Amino acid sequence: MKHFLHFTKQIHGYSGKILYINLICMMLIGLLDSASIFLVIPLIGLTGIMDLNTDGLSFLNWMTDVFTGIPKTASLLIILGIYVLLMVGQGVFKRSQTILGAKIQQGFIRKLKEDTYKGLLHANWGFYLKKRKSDIINIMTNEMYNVSAGIYLFLQFMSSIILTFIQIAIAFYLSVKMTSFILFFGLILILFSKKFIRKSHSLGKETFGLTETYMADVTDHLNGMKDIKSNSLEENHLRKFFSLTEKMEKNRIKLVTVNSTSQMLFKMVSAILIAAFIFFSIEMVQAQTAQVMLVVIIFAKLWPRITGIQSNLEQLGSTMPSLKALLDLQNECADSRELQSLEVNDVKPIVMKFGLNCLNVHFKYDSQKDTYALRKVDVHIPFNRMTAIVGASGAGKSTLIDLLMGLNKADRGMVTIDNEPLTNENVTSLRRSISYIPQDPFLFNATVRENLLIIDPDATEDRIWEALEFAAAAEFIRKLPQGLDTRIGDRGIRLSGGERQRLVLARAILRQPSILILDEATSALDVENEAKIQEAIERLKGKMTIIVIAHRLSTIRNADQIVVMDAGEIIQTGDYNRLAKEKEGVFGNLLDIQMQTIA
């Protein structure tokens, strides 16, 4: 209910005036629809099928009086003419209302999508470390679709409520006793249907969980297809997939069963009620023919409205979990907000003079656990110098880099830029000056050119080739079937690992950063290409601050400073020659191991 109210408030806040115009249109449609009912009375009178007695119904008396004295054909034409006018009016309002409804629905869903996406972009990296990517995709696609259907249901629900009230008012005007009778049973029905609404809601929750798992499984399976194929895991995955789709099928059938059972029960109840109702009006109240006719017609209109509201509530109940998931995601994003604004292109890159510092930094991924990924880290990354970070796998190298870029926040201690603490205010400015190449760099399923221009849409052809030459990528790109305009597949799958790394390096250079961070960016390169990149990086020395994580120690021989990490701590700092001489140190050991491997 809480989410429903929140949702109503949001739709109201978003659509404002249009929502009211939409409601007025609905009311007019309802009024025109009800007015057409009254025409039935003089129409029946004219046919002479029944001798109508409209005593006690002053409005109908007045109507019958109007037609007395007018020739039968003229009366018929007038009545039918009014009927056509009412229907035309209804059609016109219905059209406007449908368009307005679509505007509210589509506009609101667009706002929800945009707000959620903005929230995702504002959120910090910690949020993404906690969340499953496929869950976010599921909310942005499937659940968003359900929410959109929910908005439609919500508008329908409001329309049903309004029309029902109009018809109740008319029914009261015609017969207080009989309308009270219908309402009494209507109320019982709504109370009785609570069970169905609750059941729909819980099945909706189950649907949400299953769709989330479905999305996660499909994403995982597709991402791991190479592993699946090369290790012959097809059957295991198929079995898992079949069991899930079976559960999904059962869930949907259960939901349809609940909805159709309630509809069936209400149909049965309405048949019994209408029979009892007619009996009651004729035998007990001795109602007049016109009254009975009208009330029967109204009953036939009013009762489906009440059951319609019930069915609407049931369907809304099943879409509520999707809405809740969407609102929860928006709230989580808001709680993890790091960026003040998304207009990052207007932010000036930071102009660093001295360098970056970590001062007694402690960091853990899971606040509930005792294990720190980084402990007592004190390090200075000098401006325009090359710093290499080395250490065994899991030592904390990538974590340290994430902290330096402000992606992770220190639990204790702080990161500073030129002695100013790194905060949410200056983090964008710092990142604008960084080009970062991760271990598993990302390339879009687009052309080489598009992948490069994403970093700088205004880059000229000359600058593009210059960056490609620099990264030893120009030669292989020239050989591609369409050169720069060749599509490279999902995450650049049509390129080799080394080609991908070189292309990403060219992209990083195109940005003209003042800080270049490479996290094992040359690990997939052959000796020849690695040497070329080494040379290129050498040429950059003194022109920008370079931080590299390297496993192959030969590649960092010329670094100005080497930081050695072990189990989350910095255990040695110095230049290559000095560290190599410290025979008892971890760096010396690493060097020995690598020498032996090469030998």
Ligand SMILES: Nc1ncnc2c1ncn2[C@@H]1O[C@H](COP(=O)(O)OP(=O)(O)OP(=O)(O)O)[C@@H](O)[C@H]1O
């Ligand atoms: N997202 C995460 N959630 C929880 N723990 C993590 C996460 N990422 C890394 N860790 C843990 O933090 C520690 C440091 O990991 P990190 O990736 O920084 O090491 P690394 O030195 O870069 O290793 P490698 O050379 O293998 O890339 C490891 O124990 C790792 O298991």
